[in-house]
Amino acid sequence: MRTVDSLVELVGDTPLVRLRRFSAKVAPTILAKVEYLNPGGSVKDRIGLAMIEAAERDGLLGPGGTIVEPTSGNTGVGLAMVAIERGYRSVFVMPDKVSDEKVDLLRAYGAEVVVCPTAVEPDDPRSYYRTADRLTREISGAFQPNQYANDANPAAHEASTGPEIWEQTDGRIDVFVAGVGTGGTITGVGRYLKERNRDVHIVGADPEGSVYSGDEPRPYLVEGVGEDFWPSTFDAEVVDRFVRVSDRQSFLAARELAHTEGILTGGSCGTAAHAARVVAAEYPPDAVIVVLLPDSGRGYLSKLYNDDWMAANGFLDRRSGATRLATVVAAKQRRLPAIVHMHPDESVRQAIAILHEFDVSQMPVVKRDTVESRDDVIGSIHERGLLERVYRDPAVLDAAVADVMSRPLPMVDGRDTVESIMGWFTADEQAVLVCDGPVPNGVLTRSDVLDYLVGPS
Ligand SMILES: Cc1ncc(COP(=O)(O)O)c(C=O)c1O
Numbered sequence: 196m197r198t199v200d201s202l203v204e205l206v207g208d209t210p211l212v213r214l215r216r217f218s219a220k221v222a223p224t225i226l227a228k229v230e231y232l233n234p235g236g237s238v239k240d241r242i243g244l245a246m247i248e249a250a251e252r253d254g255l256l257g258p259g260g261t262i263v264e265p266t267s268g269n270t271g272v273g274l275a276m277v278a279i280e281r282g283y284r285s286v287f288v289m290p291d292k293v294s295d296e297k298v299d300l301l302r303a304y305g306a307e308v309v310v311c312p313t314a315v316e317p318d319d320p321r322s323y324y325r326t327a328d329r330l331t332r333e334i335s336g337a338f339q340p341n342q343y344a345n346d347a348n349p350a351a352h353e354a355s356t357g358p359e360i361w362e363q364t365d366g367r368i369d370v371f372v373a374g375v376g377t378g379g380t381i382t383g384v385g386r387y388l389k390e391r392n393r394d395v396h397i398v399g400a401d402p403e404g405s406v407y408s409g410d411e412p413r414p415y416l417v418e419g420v421g422e423d424f425w426p427s428t429f430d431a432e433v434v435d436r437f438v439r440v441s442d443r444q445s446f447l448a449a450r451e452l453a454h455t456e457g458i459l460t461g462g463s464c465g466t467a468a469h470a471a472r473v474v475a476a477e478y479p480p481d482a483v484i485v486v487l488l489p490d491s492g493r494g495y496l497s498k499l500y501n502d503d504w505m506a507a508n509g510f511l512d513r514r515s516g517a518t519r520l521a522t523v524v525a526a527k528q529r530r531l532p533a534i535v536h537m538h539p540d541e542s543v544r545q546a547i548a549i550l551h552e553f554d555v556s557q558m559p560v561v562k563r564d565t566v567e568s569r570d571d572v573i574g575s576i577h578e579r580g581l582l583e584r585v586y587r588d589p590a591v592l593d594a595a596v597a598d599v600m601s602r603p604l605p606m607v608d609g610r611d612t613v614e615s616i617m618g619w620f621t622a623d624e625q626a627v628l629v630c631d632g633p634v635p636n637g638v639l640t641r642s643d644v645l646d647y648l649v650g651p652s
Contacts (some may be wrong), residue, residue: 199279202234204271206244207355209486210365216455217468220476220497223482226358227468229458231491235272238356238489239342242379246340247281247350256338261286263339265327267376267419268297268593269302270342270488274503275304286334288327293418316413317424343426352383356487360384361391364483367472370396370436372471373487374420374463377554378429380487385433392626399437400470402445406438416442416508417462419489438470445469445511446499449492453500457512459492462499520616520629522607524645534628534637536561537576537599543585546576546596557626558638560600566635572628574600579625609636613644620644 199205212227218225229237250256261284262274271287278285286305289298290313301308306554309330311323318325324343331339342348360368371388373381385397401408405421412423426627442462449465452458460468471486478484505511506518507525537546537555550556559566560574576596584591591599596647606628607616616627616639626640 202573203244203277203280205234206240207233208359208494211360212456212458214452214456214458214468214486217452218472218475221472221478222480223301223475223478223484224620225468225475226364226483226485227452227456227458227472228356228485229460230486230489231460233273235269235276235489236493237271237272238380238487239266239271239273239632240276241351241355242342242345242348243270243275243340245273245347246342246345247277247283249345249347250338250340251281255588257283257336259336260284261334261337263331263334263337264288264342266291266342267321267421268301268494270340271301271306271308272304274340275301275306277304279304286330286337288330292414292416294494294498296497300494335546342379343428345428347375348379349383349386349430350506351490352380353387354383356380357384357387360485361388366391367545368395368485368634369478369482370398370471370474370484371487372398372400372467372474372484374400374489375405375429376420376422376463376469377426378407379511380489381561382428382430382433384487389433394549396562397433398470398474399434400467400573401437401439402466402566403439403441416438417445417466418495419461420463420466422613436474438473439471440466442508443465446505446510448472449495449499450490453492458488459500460488461492461495464488464490464492465499467610468609488524512519516612516614516617518613518647519609520611520613520627520639521605521631521636523613523639524609524629526647527639527643528637534559534561534566534635536566537596538562538564539573539595539600541596542592543581543594543599544592544598547578547585547592550576550578551582555638556640557604559604559628559635568617568633569606569630569635571636572603572606574602575604576600604638606630606635616644 209232216230221648233240263286265288288309292313315322331337375494388395402415402417405411445462445465448469467486503522506522535558556578559572561571620641
């Protein structure tokens with residue numbers, strides 16, 4: 196019978212797929228090493244197994260042990276699968292920029308997950324690196340594989356990924372392209388290939404904002420690649436060149452792979468694929484260019500595969516009547532507080548001051564300090580209405596808002612489209628209150644929608 200005792204035995208031996216349509220604009224046909232066909236869904240299955248086996252060999256991990264690791268998700272799955280097979284507890288520490296899907300995925304494997312702020316220095320005690328260190332100290336029998344400093348990481352790729360690519364290309368490979376996170380993949384594969392043929396060109400694909408390609412470290416949205424420090428698992432000697440790729444280019448390339456090749460991959464795969472196409476443009480038709488695609492797109496459905504998320508982050512110019520109101524509100528809230536509002540007992544004078552401070556012409560009146568439900572909204576204040584009242588009777592300036600307010604703004608749902616409220620705006624309505632289900636989320640005026648449809652200048 197052809198059976199296996201565990202999925203762990205199926206790690207590796209992933210296929211090399213010709214990207215015929217994705218390569219249409221360049222002479223060579225780029226070949227993709229599709230790592231999401233590993234049982235845990237990413238290239239990290241390879242190092243999960245290797246790092247645990249090395250720790251057991253070195254007596255650092257034994258029966259009843261606990262694995263603690265900082266991870267953007269994929270390494271966690273690779274380790275969790277092996278931990279279950281070996282009877283270890285697993286605790287993973289993640290940056291809060293990763294998608295909910297990735298957090299839920301690790302919990303689905305029965306692992307414990309701790310989420311930490313992304314935008315802190317690597318050495319900040321709140322960072323996911325340092326939090327993992329603290330938990331490793333506090334939990335008895337704990338072992339931290341630490342993929343950023345574990346030689347078993349690049350060694351796993353030198354022992355498996357590199358030989359597979361060499362064998363699958365009959366040793367004819369000219370260029371290998373990969374994203375760089377810990378650097379384990381590109382270092383291990385690069386070392387193996389260069390030992391076979393020194394002329395193989397090793398290209399690193401690096402997001403804008405990462406130090407690898409010499410950029411100023413700053414936040415970016417693509418996950419799993421790029422760094423703001425230099426891990427010891429990365430050997431710069433192996434890499435001949437870096438191609439810097441923006442978040443927009445990464446996400447659009449990943450979507451293109453899905454739409455043209457039916458290969459549903461993550462954002463960092465788009466980073467690598469975009470870089471591979473940039474490099475391929477410099478090579479003749481018979482060049483053999485291999486790009487490694489680390490993971491699956493299933494972990495990014497609420498992000499790069501979500502049009503609203505892409506539009507809200509300016510990666511997708513889908514400015515039309517079909518745009519959801521929540522997207523327009525999200526774009527507006529990048530420059531204004533959520534809901535500029537007043538309370539019934541505040542004075543008209545204060546209301547005018549708020550209107551001017553935030554440069555808005557109307558706002559809702561809410562009965563509580565925070566706007567938690569549609570019922571909290573009891574009226575609205577409009578600059579035009581106030582002008583008439585104050586002009587007729589200046590004493591109104593000291594009246595309570597409750598005495599001069601108008602009826603609440605029409606409330607609409609954030610899932611509705613721009614198209615659906617055009618009727619309001621062409622009639623006499625100046626603004627609507629967009630709600631996220633029962634909770635008011637933001638005011639939209641005619642000029643807000645116009646600004647959005649026009650887009651950034
Ligand atoms: C999605 C994704 N892409 C790419 C990489 C980079 O691989 P490496 O760490 O081997 O450089 C990682 C690593 O965590 C990853 O999770």
